[in-house]
Amino acid sequence: MLDTDFFRRWMTATASAVDREADRLTGLDSAIGDADHGSNMRRGFGAVTDVLEKESPGTPGAVLVLAGRQLISTVGGASGPLYGTLLRRTGKALGDAAEVSLDELAEAFGAGVAAVAQLGGAKAGDKTMLDALLPAVEALGESVGAAGDAALAGALATVPLRARKGRASYLGERSIGHEDPGAASAALLVAALAEAAGTGDGGRA
């Protein structure tokens, strides 16, 4: 089972990954966007780490709802509302259980991803964060490791796609040949699940 501390570790691990990879995310965004995705995500997840320390939410759902609210209040751009909605809706779907199973997390994360799709109006293949998140939802029931791998593969698979949403869509054909920065950061978020679970058990513990 996954307890509150697992979800706090998930958010902290995401913050570290985003911090480590901020320059790469900004570099990807500079090719087909406006060169700020790394700094925006770093600011947002830094604020998430701070607020989780300050407020110590008591359940898995409360951790994610608070993290999502904090992202909406600090990130701006499209990433703030989209990532904020992802975590907030996942957290709401977890309810107030003190511990959740991997299957319950997979189902709740699916609800969060569906909310992102609805808010942004994107679908699979539009070269957005959904291209990493949708395969991750599929694989999450298996293990957190499998979800991380699926998200990473999904992000890399955005390279040949033409963007149809967000700023990269203005480039038309010229968006082809670049990894989508939103998909790349979404893969970091999903990969951080395995880190939170520790190595070896794939999160089935």
Add this chain to the structure above:
Amino acid sequence: MLINVPETVVADALRGIAAAHPDLTVDVENRLVVRRDAPVAGKVGLVSGGGSGHEPLHAGFVGPGMLSAACPGEVFTSPVPDQMVRAAAAVDSGAGVLFVVKNYTGDVLNFDMAAELAEDEGVRVARVLVDDDVAVADSTFTAGRRGTGATLFVEKIAGALADEGAPLEQVEAVARRVNESSRSFGVALGAVTTPAKGSPTFDLPPGELELGIGIHGEPGRERRPMMTSGEIADVAVHAVLDDLRPTGPVLALVNGMGATPLLELYGFNAEVRRVLSERGVPVARTLVGNYVTSLDMAGCSVTLCQADEEMLRLWDAPVRTPALRWGR
């Protein structure tokens, strides 16, 4: 770059705005610039905002006759809903608030969330979306046309009507009409450098230019060898006119992107006027300068708005903001 550290660029600028413009209320912590006399009794509030880096848009357009408040985001990043909700509360006199939103995914999402939250707090909110950039095809394959130079026309004309005490529905309607009557096209002669990245966000070699650029350093649709001012005016004005097809006089904004000298902008304006007269389009008013910029990008944009008599009257109405100031 003339900065301290990238992280404080926006806050530093806000402190500077406060120091320069005592007739504005600047809340550095919450990232708000508000008319000092807000809320004005019986007046509809006009709130806009967007990423920083487009100065004087939007904070430079706060004041009597234009915006009631502006919410600056991080550089090229939409502000957050909390800012817009605070701004709406600060300027609402009970007559309601109009959000002027440039059509970018992030701006739309954040302003939509803010509108919901503000309405929960009892503020009537209407929203007008500015999407004037003809370089982007408005199709299911894109996020829709970008909001650029027409934002200035919308904020000036709707702001003037709001100052006359018109109700929210009318202010919203004129704002919508101005947007529907406006089109823009932009050209970059050099790439833009954001404080966060510290180097140009796209690679534009000297001797080349980029047609159909946006205002966030996103590359344009087409790259060509350098053209003369006259050739650029031909491309830009034809692109705008072929989409707008005006049947009457236009307001013209010849806008600099930040690094192009006024000397060149005025020369470009002469070429714009030549093309317009070749196409038989009369010009009612012209504004030349750096108004909707993209940090240190070299280049320009042309915005034309087919203006009816009411729009012209409101354009001429007095305005008193840091960046636009005329009349009374």
